Amino acid sequence: MHEWSLIVFTILTQIAVGAFVVATIAQLAKGIFHGEKVLHTLYPLLLLVAVAALTTSFLHLGSPLNAWYAMNNFGSSWLSREILFVSLFTGGLALLTVLTFRPAGWRRSYKLLAIAISLLGVVAIFSMAKIYMLPTVPVWNSTFTLVQFFFTTIILGGALTAIFIPAVNKTEKAIFVNLLLVLVLASIMVWVGNTLLLAEGGLSATKSLQVLVAENSVLFYGRIVLLAFVVMVILLPWFRRKMPETISFFTMLFVMLLIAEVAGRYLFYASYVRTGV
């Protein structure tokens, strides 16, 4: 399957939503971004990521000029819903980014607006996962799709946000590292668990399993090894002495996790086998 445009679109959208939600929680709970200073870099960056995602999604279409009709079937198509909520999230993010740069007066509405945009983002990722949960595609039709999409969202979003935490917030950095550790461990377990469950499924599910562990074994096991390496980097004292929680440490974590998630998403699309013919 040549679904590279969908791989880029889903991962970038999930990064933008995840980082925005994590940054909003961090800012509202602890105020760690010291007002708008860091947000002046983070928000435009996330906006760029979200716009790049939307642009890439057009490359998947055979007739992009008809995209105007894509929300027509909101009543029954999760694809319509996804497009609507991803657009609303991106629009909200654009608005907030502009407001952040205004000299004054934006702070009052910040909280409410940031929470609303976060919710739109979460609904967008939920809709995105529901697209793939088709009864006729057993490998996708499980809660695992939903869980995996939210894992990608929170892990990559969290790792990206962590790069922007100011140097003085040592405690918060430690919290981020520990949360990432727990999430990555959980995502490895869910990934392996779901793959094992495929063996219990019907004809199409076992074909999907074949694609994952036999035809793409290098990517499948490589992803697990890479994630295990991330866990080791965080846990082993030797690494930690060499690598304190600096910007380069978090950048390295983000890049490794990004590679692992892209590999995971590639496998997700590659494992598509529908029931019937």
Place this chain on the structure above:
Amino acid sequence: MKKQYAFYIDTSRCSGCKTCQVACKDKNNLDIGVLWRRVYEIESGGWTKRGGAWFNGMKSYHLSLSFNHCENPVCAEVCPTGAMHKTKIGIVTVDARKCIGCKYCEWACPYGAPQYDEGTGVMTKCDLCEDYLQDGKNPSCVDACPMRVIDFGELQVLRKKYSGQDELYPLPEAHHTRPAILIKPHKHVMKTGDTLARIINEEEV
């Protein structure tokens, strides 16, 4: 009650000659790679040796399949634009002016019926030769078949005329989309989900 057209397929007589497929391509001027009607070649079993002799345990049959104009068309349900829709006379068809070519209907359909046309960038599918129907003629595949395997008409009428089923290997369970199709089983026919049966002309369908 709403009109619901359907195909009747007699797999017990199908020789797998693919004339229906060719007639369909010709009538609808389909591009390379687009097959609204496909003939699946299915087999199972093999030869076994008992003592000094080989015994034939082969099972094989052909299934000609196009679009089933399902009672619950998942393709139309998931289509974001409403381009894929069911008409008043029970035909599921694509409005090419609205289709964005996202291929979501193709993912969802368990019959491989909606097919993407690389040239035009939109989905295409069997429309039961709607223009022929208006002239009171049969869809082109029906009259082309030399074995008289395919019949066509309103589902209720076909059900009175023939006995048949809507589930068999390699088709999915019928509950997914409730297809408007009636298939007379070949004596070798295998059940949906059979793990030993295989389609031997994957590269053709």
